[in-house]
Amino acid sequence: MSKILWKSLLLSPAVLGATIVVSSTAHAVEQPQSAELNQQDAAPATDYVVATVENNLEQNNTTVNAIQPQVEAEPVVQAPTVLRQASVAMPMTVAQATAPATAPAAPSPSIESFESLDELNRYSNEGRGNANSVAQVTSVSQLSDVQPTDWAFQALQSLVERYGVIAGYPDGTYRGNRAMTRYEFAAGLNAALDRVNELIAAGTADMVRREDLATLQRLQEEFAAELATLRGRVDALEAQTAELEANQFSTTTKLVGEVVAAISDTFGDDVDDNTVFQNRVRLDFQSSFGGSDILHTRLSAGNAQLFSFSAFNGAAPNATFEGQQTFNVSPNFENSVAVDWLAYDFPLFGQARGYLAATGGVHADYAATANPYFEDYDGGRGALSTFAQQNPIYRIGGGAGGGLTLAFGGSGVLRPSSLTVGYLADNASDPGLSAGIGNGDYAALAQLNFNLGDRVALAATYVHGYHTTGNGIFDIGGSFGNQSAGPVVGTTQANLVDVSGDGFVDGVPGLAVGPTVTNSYGVSAAFRLSDRISISGFGTYTNATLLGRGGADIWTFGGGVAFPDLGKEGNLLGIFAGVEPTLRGVDAPGVVGFNRDYGLHVEGFYRYQLTDNVSITPGVIWLSSPGQNNDNSDVIIGTLRTTFNF
CATH class of the missing domain: 2.40.160.10 (Porin)
Structure with a gap:
């Protein structure tokens, strides 16, 4: 009888289909994808050999870096490495290399959730797996996906070059080769406002030009809704981050x-x-x-x-x-x-x-x-x-x-x-x-x-x-x-x-x-x-x-x-x-x-x-x-x- 049951289990699509449906239902709330799931299967073509032969050097560094506690604008949920792991994407031979995954925090109850905020999340999360690669950009012209035809471009350029308040990636883009969204712009504007406030609080207000204050006021009025949404979301994230840090299992x-x-x-x-x-x-x-x-x-x-x-x-x-x-x-x-x-x-x-x-x-x-x-x-x-x-x-x-x-x-x-x-x-x-x-x-x-x-x-x-x-x-x-x-x-x-x-x-x-x-x-x-x-x-x-x-x-x-x-x-x-x-x-x-x-x-x-x-x-x-x-x-x-x- 057991042989018959086993053959039925292997050969019956209906049984397998039912298994899939039940398992899918049980896991309707998906967790961030682990590196173990991607370590070999989804490896880029150029990383193929490294994932198969170069064992515990560059890739294991990535795995270990993912373990470091990070204080970001958004809490980070670490992705597991290889179970032997793993040593990545193989342990110690980690082909089985780990890149951090992020779980978006729930917006504050008093803040309306905007779909376009997902773009801001993706922007802020990119590069976390290799934080050392981020370099300061000193000219807006280097940010190739910011449109110079926008009236705000000149204002943004002036603020960036005078106060150095926005950081881009070494390739001069925000990644994705797309125009900057209003929320991304609001993030940069918020950084500029913070920088000016720092100068004023430090008693160096003479370093802030009057025309820059007027520009900031105009930009602040234009992007008031985006700034309010962004700041409310950041406040909620900071509260959640503080709670995670206070109740985390271990910092190491x-x-x-x-x-x-x-x-x-x-x-x-x-x-x-x-x-x-x-x-x-x-x-x-x-x-x-x-x-x-x-x-x-x-x-x-x-x-x-x-x-x-x-x-x-x-x-x-x-x-x-x-x-x-x-x-x-x-x-x-x-x-x-x-x-x-x-x-x-x-x-x-x-x-x-x-x-x-x-x-x-x-x-x-x-x-x-x-x-x-x-x-x-x-x-x-x-x-x-x-x-x-x-x-x-x-x-x-x-x-x-x-x-x-x-x-x-x-x-x-x-x-x-x-x-x-x-x-x-x-x-x-x-x-x-x-x-x-x-x-x-x-x-x-x-x-x-x-x-x-x-x-x-x-x-x-x-x-x-x-x-x-x-x-x-x-x-x-x-x-x-x-x-x-x-x-x-x-x-x-x-x-x-x-x-x-x-x-x-x-x-x-x-x-x-x-x-x-x-x-x-x-x-x-x-x-x-x-x-x-x-x-x-x-x-x-x-x-x-x-x-x-x-x-x-x-x-x-x-x-x-x-x-x-x-x-x-x-x-x-x-x-x-x-x-x-x-x-x-x-x-x-x-x-x-x-x-x-x-x-x-x-x-x-x-x-x-x-x-x-x-x-x-x-x-x-x-x-x-x-x-x-x-x-x-x-x-x-x-x-x-x-x-x-x-």
């Missing part, structure tokens, strides 16, 4: 959240799993102490257990890691809250940036993954699976440690690029003899990122790892507790270097009976064909040395095509295919043979953006030859995922 911290709820099931001749409804919640407290740094303190909880595929992999619980979805990466499966990420990203000398993680650190935090649209740092807005999200080489090791990124390039063919190095230890907090920073599991990374023009992104990555007995290779450090203590991508044989396929480390002829040293070499690339089509792919070879036993070879590769804004802005269609990490060869005595077939992973999903903060993603994952054995029947995983970002 903002809260970014994500909730994922998904219905999933497996289909195949030999699978017995039931339909499940699972969830994961992430609450990230993002703090900045100097404006260009960011401290992530993330709380997470979930109940997403893995499908076992026990018919293919023996009796070991949760022995199969193929087809694992991103919301399976959670602290546990009991909805217990845990601090699953505590990390600090900060500027160093020049354009260099540092990264320190106390727990939950992964290489993708500080190294660009070059997989736009699919990558969402295991969030709920990118690909369904951990395999399609990023090259599995970034899954080798994790935990506590640090990274360093040095920038170079920036003009011509070679756009902003970087050299990145890092080190993460799985059990850094454990004082045991086989743990700690250097004696337990660890992984050291070195990577070169290149941006070629504005369409091509490349990354060449090397990771050296050490894995104690029984610990998976592609396990992001196993630092997230019970659920994710095991691997997050790849076959059981590849992760435990196990030729028996039973998932046990003490079986025969399983080889995972001692420590393993790995050297992995990976490449990742992304190419933007157009604003609506992106192609990306990766490949990694891992040489595993079984200490005292011999060696083994592990391969993985994949590629996909993404169609952002398909059907509607914010939507995303993604198709990805490849081979998850697979054990291919073993050079060790006593090995009598094992299954080394390639199993395909094919994935398709379509994210439909209901509102700025809510998306629904139906998708399917097809696994051929699971357990790297052609004799095993194919498995299909169906998912209907709903994601809430705030």
